[in-house]
Amino acid sequence: MCNCNENLFVSLNRLPDEELCILTGKGNRQAEEELVARYHRLVRTCARPFFLAGGDSEDLTQEGMVGLIHAVREYDADKAATFRTFAEICIRNRLYSALRAAARDKHKALNQSISLDTPDFDSNSYTSGTSSMAQRNPEDFLIDREHTAALLAGVRKQLSEFEAKILGYYLDGLTCREIAEMVGKTPKSVDNAVQRIRRKVAQQLLSGDVSRS
Numbered sequence: 001m002c003n004c005n006e007n008l009f010v011s012l013n014r015l016p017d018e019e020l021c022i023l024t025g026k027g028n029r030q031a032e033e034e035l036v037a038r039y040h041r042l043v044r045t046c047a048r049p050f051f052l053a054g055g056d057s058e059d060l061t062q063e064g065m066v067g068l069i070h071a072v073r074e075y076d077a078d079k080a081a082t083f084r085t086f087a088e089i090c091i092r093n094r095l096y097s098a099l100r101a102a103a104r105d106k107h108k109a110l111n112q113s114i115s116l117d118t119p120d121f122d123s124n125s126y127t128s129g130t131s132s133m134a135q136r137n138p139e140d141f142l143i144d145r146e147h148t149a150a151l152l153a154g155v156r157k158q159l160s161e162f163e164a165k166i167l168g169y170y171l172d173g174l175t176c177r178e179i180a181e182m183v184g185k186t187p188k189s190v191d192n193a194v195q196r197i198r199r200k201v202a203q204q205l206l207s208g209d210v211s212r213s
Helices: 002-014 017-025 029-038 040-052 057-074 083-110 138-143 145-156 161-171 176-183 187-207
Strands: none
Touching (some): 017 057, 029 040, 040 083, 040 145, 040 161, 040 187, 176 187
């Protein structure tokens, strides 16, 4: 029995994504687990820019995993491109939905009072049902991928050489332990660098000084 299970695991590990999706559609739970494990790093990669900008790491990861599982169960090779492309779209869509929901909650609060923590943005770049809404929350801003890329590019200029290296590995989805092994530091040292980067991202967001140049 053990050998059969081990052989099944090895065979699933060697199958391409698309075949694993077919098996998942037939009710093979192990095939689904293999795909989820295979793309967990992609979830982290998609979620981390939002975490650096102030989001909750656990919440973002959970939302991203929901998007990944949806991709695993709904993928159709006849209608979509590669599974990886489809999975990334589903993960990002789920994250954006979570960000929009968070933004709506904050907008409700802004109807009652002005938030001192939210920077002013060009009201023409945001469409809202409330015509007097002339501010954007960080969640609104980050939904625009070009703005997110510009934000991180601007922050890179403020980082030390060590922090910039950590940021690159972090955005690639590596864990703090994996990064620590890459740079020859302790996981705690890496985590401290990530927290410093988060503070610099927050300062950049609150200042509203984000350039695409």
